[in-house]
Amino acid sequence: MAYLNQLATLPDKNITYLKYKDTYYVIYNYAYKRNANGNPQSKKITIGKLVDKKSRLFQPNENYLKVYDKPQFIKEEVDCSKIPLSAVKYTRPEGLLQLVQTIAKELELDVMLRKVFGSDHHYLMSLATYMLCCGNVMKGYERWANKHYLPTSLCMNDKRISDIFSQVITQEKRHQFLDLWSQKASSENFLAYDSTSISTSSSIIEAKLGFNKENDKTKQINLGILYGYDSRLPFNYSWYQGNIVDKSYLKFMLSLTKNLKDKKITFVMDQGYFSSDNLKTIDELGNKFITFLPRNTNLSRQSIDEISELKLGYTDLVPGFKTVKCRTISSELTGMKCNLHVFLDPDKQIELQSDFEEYLQYEEKALQDKIKEKVVTKKTCKYFKIHQEGKTEYSYERDIEKISYEYNRLGYFVLITNNLDLTSGEVLEAYRGKDLIEKAFCDIKTNLDSRRLRTQRSETTNGKIFVMFIALILLSALRNRIRHTEIEYKYSLTNIIEELDDIKLFVTDDEKVLHPLTTDQVKILNELNLDIKV
Incomplete structure (x- = not known):
């Protein structure tokens, strides 16, 4: 049965569906009656295949015209097969x-x-x-x-x-545009900031050997991006030498966002940007911050020591995060009033403690081998005490105090903020939400194929x-x-872009004709709420 080169609206009555492989066929039911057992039955005929149930679209076959004398086609289509090839001047990809x-x-x-x-x-x-x-x-x-x-x-x-x-x-025009564009960020509640490394083999002065986040051993530049939570759009960027550490550059990046001064915006950053000076700069701009407090800081150690001595219970559960618990400590950092939200993730704690046990077993076995080979130094492992017996003989014992101290504090982490109005749940949700900027970096390197610069x-x-x-x-x-559509997980971004770019117009001297769309193209256009204008 041949399919028509048109789409139609699904009938309102007497319709069922039959799935075969990945296709849903539209079945028209008629001649209803009851059999000898009193059960309803009907005759069935296939009238097409489903394109988009949400939009009630299907591609009819010839049976559809036999059943319905007034077919509900969604629009009158030009039959491309009737256009002589000699009349087509060119075919233009149009969708993208x-x-x-x-x-x-x-x-x-x-x-x-x-x-x-x-x-x-x-x-x-x-x-x-x-x-x-x-x-x-x-x-x-x-x-x-x-x-x-x-x-x-x-x-x-x-x-x-x-x-x-x-x-x-030019530099002047770049800055002029970014000033205009970043004004849209003034309505954001949270802005995520992070950076990534991009490799290059060029000899530009900014390309340096540094800490490459993908372990690429070539020279690199660093690219920092400011990303909005509400709009889920990038608002500003800056690139800099590959050997400059992230936290050293943050002040300069903040200077590029002076039009956000005194706005009620909270900057969300990871621990790589933590320094008292950076946080003070944000505070002096009249903005707020949320960042991870590095575990090697005295403030982090002291707060985790204090909370880990307590037994966190049901009343400490963070709403919306199942088993995560938290206590908040009021503190000051370089004169700023801050809240230290000390979290315990029990599920992560079990995982980290298991990893720590494996690490200790590995280190202890390695230490035993070194003792046999008599190549031990007292700094072999910080979790074991080394005892020298004679010139080349050694023994060891586990440093129970250090092991217990580390073991009992695994699973705890601290988020620091000067936004004193936020609850622990809001702080944690905002911090975890910064993974949207990680997706942006993935888009840059994968979908935009920009792992390397390729400029000189x-x-x-x-x-x-x-x-x-x-x-x-x-x-x-x-x-x-x-986002939140039926195609979000059915197609990758690359697939969607390819399908859109494959939507073509036949251009003649007299008219432009849209090439018949595939089922995938129709579904994508409907979910994107995009009409191709001819």
Whole structure:
């Protein structure tokens, strides 16, 4: 039975579904009657297959026209098969381009880029769309632009793209745009800040050997990003030398967000940014902070010592976190009033204690081997006491005090904040919510294919990272659109982008005709609430 080249609305009555493999077939039931046992039965006929139950769409077959004399097609389609091939001038991939235009308009991203860069903003949007689709290897851009039949001015070769990066995207214009864009963050309650390393083989002065977070042994630069909790969008970024430690750079990053001064915004950071000076700077800007208090600080040790001596019970449970418990200690840090939220995660405690026991067993076995080989030093392991008996003879004993001290404090951690109005549950929820910025870094390195820079000059690098940031805004907005929809886990972001980019228009001298959509494309467009305009 042939399927029609149209979609229709599901009938309201006499419809059931039959699943075969991954397809749901729409069954029309008729001629109802009861059999000898009094049970209802009917005749059945397949009238199509389900496309989107939520939107009540299905693709009918010829039986549909036999059953219904007034078919409910969702729109009149042009039969592409009736267009002679000689009349088709070209076929243009359209879906992704229209999605980007829609997102840019909704976020006012296109307005801000046009305000700063004038007519050159078209170059930036086109390059960002290419990154969204193909990654950051710009060598393939010209071919991609020609395939999408972009205006001739946007079909740029490598040399022209390099000029855009280095000459059009100037430092002044970058800062002007970021000032405009980051103003949108003033309505956020929480902002996450974190950084990642990006490898490069270039000789730019900022590329240094440092602590690479992916254990890549090449030179790197560090990229710091400020991310909004409510909008789930990036608002600012800065990149810096690969050998600068994160907490040393935070003050400079904060200086780029002066338009957020005195706003009721809480910065959420991990322990890599903890220092008294950094927290004091945030406080002096009139903002709030939440960060992990490193375990090696006196403040952390003292607070965990105090709480671990108590027996936390039912009344200490943190609402919404099952078994996690907490006590709050009021404290001061460089004159700032702060709350220390000391948490105990019993499930994590069991896991950490088990790992600690394995570690001790491994260290003890290694120590026994060293004693046999007579190559022991007194600093062999901090959890064992070494005794020298003669010149080359050694014995040992477990340092019960140190082992017990460490063992009993596993599973505890401290979050420090100057936002005294937040409950322990709100503090923990905000801190755990910063994993959204980890997803952003994953998007940069995986979906935008930017584990490496592939640039040779600082000026070019500045421009390319700026376009990467624009692409990240678009990608984050796309992720927001699919969040909590039926396609969130059914398709990857890459699959969605590929399906959208495969939606084509046939262009003739007289008209533009949308190529028939696949089932996946229809479902994606419906969930994204996107109509392809012809």
